[in-house]
Amino acid sequence: MTLPPNPPQNALRLHRELERIWGRPPGLRGALCSVNHSEIGKRFMIASAVFFAIAGLLAMLIRAQLATPEGAFLDAAQYNRIFTMHGSIMMFLFAIPMLEGLGMYLLPKMLGTRDLAFPRLSAFGWWCYLFGGTILILALLAGVAPDGGWFMYTPLTSKAYSPGINADVWLLGITFVEISALAAAVEITVTILRMRAPGMRLSRMPLMAWYLLGTAAMMLAGFPPLILGSVLLEVERAFDWPFFDVARGGDPLLWQHLFWLFGHPEVYIIFLPAAGAISTILPVMCRTTILGYGAIVAAVLGLVFLSFGLWVHHMFAVGIPHMALAFFSAASALVAVPTAVQIFAWIGTMWKGHPRLHLPMLHLMGFFGTFVIGGLTGVMLAIVPFNWQAHDTAFVTAHLHYVLIGGFVFPMMAGVVYWLPLILGRERVPGVGTAAFWLIFAGFHGTFLVMHLTGLMGMPRRISVYPDNPEWIWPNLISSAFGFVMAAGFALFALDLVLQVLFGRRARRDPWGAGTLEWAMPMPPPSYNIAALPPGPGADALALARGEGALPGAPRGQRETLVVDTLSGAPRFVAVLPGNSLLPVCTAAAIGGFVLLMLAGLYGAALAALAGVGAVCWWWQGFSGRPTGPATVPVAPGLDLPLHWGMEDTLARSGLVCLLVADGALFGSYLFAAGFLTVIAPGWPAPASGIGTLPAGLLAGGMLAGLAVAAGLARVRGARGAAAGAVAGLAALMLAGLLAAQLDDPTRHARDALRAAGLAYVALHAGVGGLLALVCAVHRRDGAIGPGAQGVWRLWQDFTLATAAILVALVAVQEAS
Incomplete structure (x- = not known):
């Protein structure tokens, strides 16, 4: 993409405005909230x-x-x-x-x-x-x-x-x-x-x-x-x-x-x-x-x-x-x-x-x-x-x-x-x-x-x-x-x-x-890096510093940057990034409290601390607020792009895909552990299971049905669909708890411990899915959410359903053998 030069701007005024938007507050609060x-x-x-x-x-x-x-x-x-x-x-x-x-x-x-x-x-x-x-x-x-x-x-x-x-x-x-x-x-x-x-x-x-x-x-x-x-x-x-x-x-x-x-x-x-x-x-x-x-x-x-x-x-x-x-x-x-x-x-x-x-x-x-x-x-x-x-x-x-x-x-x-x-x-x-x-x-x-x-x-x-x-x-x-x-x-x-x-x-x-791009910036670089994004290869450093490039300055008072196509690098839309916040340090502190309570052996209090972590995570969902400004913004002469609010393939969705890769690796490691112990470990086959086959099967089927309904409702737009999806996900979580009561004592054998661990994994994901559905319902009601958040919830529910089905199949195979 090539651009004609923008009109000259006051570089000092431009710098001050960008620093106001992208910089951090002074003092201790700035050190704690800087992102x-x-x-x-x-x-x-x-x-x-x-x-x-x-x-x-x-x-x-x-x-x-x-x-x-x-x-x-x-x-x-x-x-x-x-x-x-x-x-x-x-x-x-x-x-x-x-x-x-x-x-x-x-x-x-x-x-x-x-x-x-x-x-x-x-x-x-x-x-x-x-x-x-x-x-x-x-x-x-x-x-x-x-x-x-x-x-x-x-x-x-x-x-x-x-x-x-x-x-x-x-x-x-x-x-x-x-x-x-x-x-x-x-x-x-x-x-x-x-x-x-x-x-x-x-x-x-x-x-x-x-x-x-x-x-x-x-x-x-x-x-x-x-x-x-x-x-x-x-x-x-x-x-x-x-x-x-x-x-x-x-x-x-x-x-x-x-x-x-x-x-x-x-x-x-x-x-x-x-x-x-x-x-x-x-x-x-x-x-x-x-x-x-x-x-x-x-x-x-x-x-x-x-x-x-x-x-x-x-x-x-x-x-x-x-x-x-x-x-x-x-x-x-x-x-x-x-x-x-x-x-x-x-x-x-x-x-x-x-x-x-x-x-x-x-x-x-x-x-x-x-x-x-x-x-x-x-x-x-x-x-x-x-x-x-x-x-x-x-x-x-x-x-x-x-x-x-x-x-x-x-x-x-x-x-x-x-x-x-x-x-x-x-x-x-x-x-x-x-x-x-x-x-x-x-x-x-x-x-x-x-x-x-x-x-x-x-x-x-x-x-x-x-x-x-x-x-x-x-x-x-x-x-x-x-x-x-x-x-x-x-x-x-x-x-x-x-x-x-x-x-x-x-x-x-x-x-x-x-001659590489990082050296085209002032030394040391300002908080916003460059006043305008390079419109193509060989961009002039001084021209970028004057704001002659793509998405110059911060005319709407937001932290705006471009999101491009993965392969070609063609501009897709403008993302508005979140600003400074105490949320990261508060969330890490809540997790740190859980770790310290576990070290102290206060396991009941540690579970309460986990609830605190969930409460802080709920706090995260309120940062976005209503979308402001026009649906599209000028990026360069002759090029207007939409804001990320109306896009489905958002950065959040890409981030969740990456997170689910890690989550899938965790679940794959769990399956490896189950297979390794079943085939290699001494002390197998495990003692006969005391699980009530019919009650356990009904509870497992109900849990899978609840997750399947939640995954289906994630595809339905509207606050009511999101609220119903939250109910279905939380119902699946309750059925998982009832199923846990049917399991054998996890301290008896590694097979029983693995089953309990797998069920806890699915229950955690069902709970998170329910919270995501509630987030969608609240923001849908307020008109402050786009299709991207719904896509995030849908991906999470699909993954949870898939892992739950695999876990149920694993237990069925173990019981059959």
């Missing part, structure tokens, strides 16, 4: 850096303990808490939130839009992350931190072997944090697919957007198995439902399957955004364009697909059948192919360009020198005989750190150095950052290269002393000494950032000569 993507992204990155520092201090305690065979610093219990918290913080509080923050900050700027699709969802995710991470750190300070390893294997973490709240802190705190990750995944996916600049086709997106899209898709499918496992284990610990108890039909291996269904995609969830930073920064440092754009996109999609077929890679030593060993070994080796495609594309980019050894390029060279070694040792561990020898040794620890620090930390440091002038508007203070890089690089390889040898010499992971193994003394002492060198390097890197904030000179626009 601006730049601010939320910076909060994520700063908080994750703080958690990284805490995890680094814990790592230094570990290295100090292992420097001598007697380990005089920590006793065994303290050591278990320290290494558990180190791994948990690095994985859940640093790596994932750092990429969330980077994506939230950069994506709208790279895509040429003003904000993310769901600003309040981003803010809600931030508060969940902050509160969940705070719970974990306070538990560490109070001496009740989790101590079962960052993988929390059962039965070690069952109530019998971990009677305190240590394991509960991990299960509830990490699940709280994972809400943030799923919120970010929905946000990133919808923003990339629906909110690009006009005319930006998928095939012309920045590579960073492709990488973040793949990452978000993996998060939507990869996090639910861990969420399910955490919920099942917490329910077992709290209410004695035996999902993992062998004596009553459970199996500890189910936890390992659910954990690694998340855990191996997690490696690529961490790697892909870092690789996106490489694909963005490397061509700029080499003064050329990226080589093999299409091949890189194909490699990203291949990694997304293959990463979900590797989880048994971590379970080769548990005694699985040889055919499965061969399949997963081959898949683990095959995943090196799309990774190698990217490596060769980057090498080709350097070959055809003229690399400049600026500090970001030094960090990228550190990535190449580190990640390739980690990839090669990964292929070694994919071979079953070698895996059996190296399993649970320090060799695996070294491989993990080569992949994660090489594949994530070095590229992220390159990204920080590269994009910090954009974020701060200030240049670096020369010299300090280069010294920090060399200390980190030398310290890292001195620490972990030697650790490969320590593992091959037979040293297991997670031990605090080794008095009977003098051959491990020197390798461990060398690793510990270089570990402190690496820590000094990270401290110097932090000092470099502080110096840039305090003493850096004002940076010129686009200091690296990148």
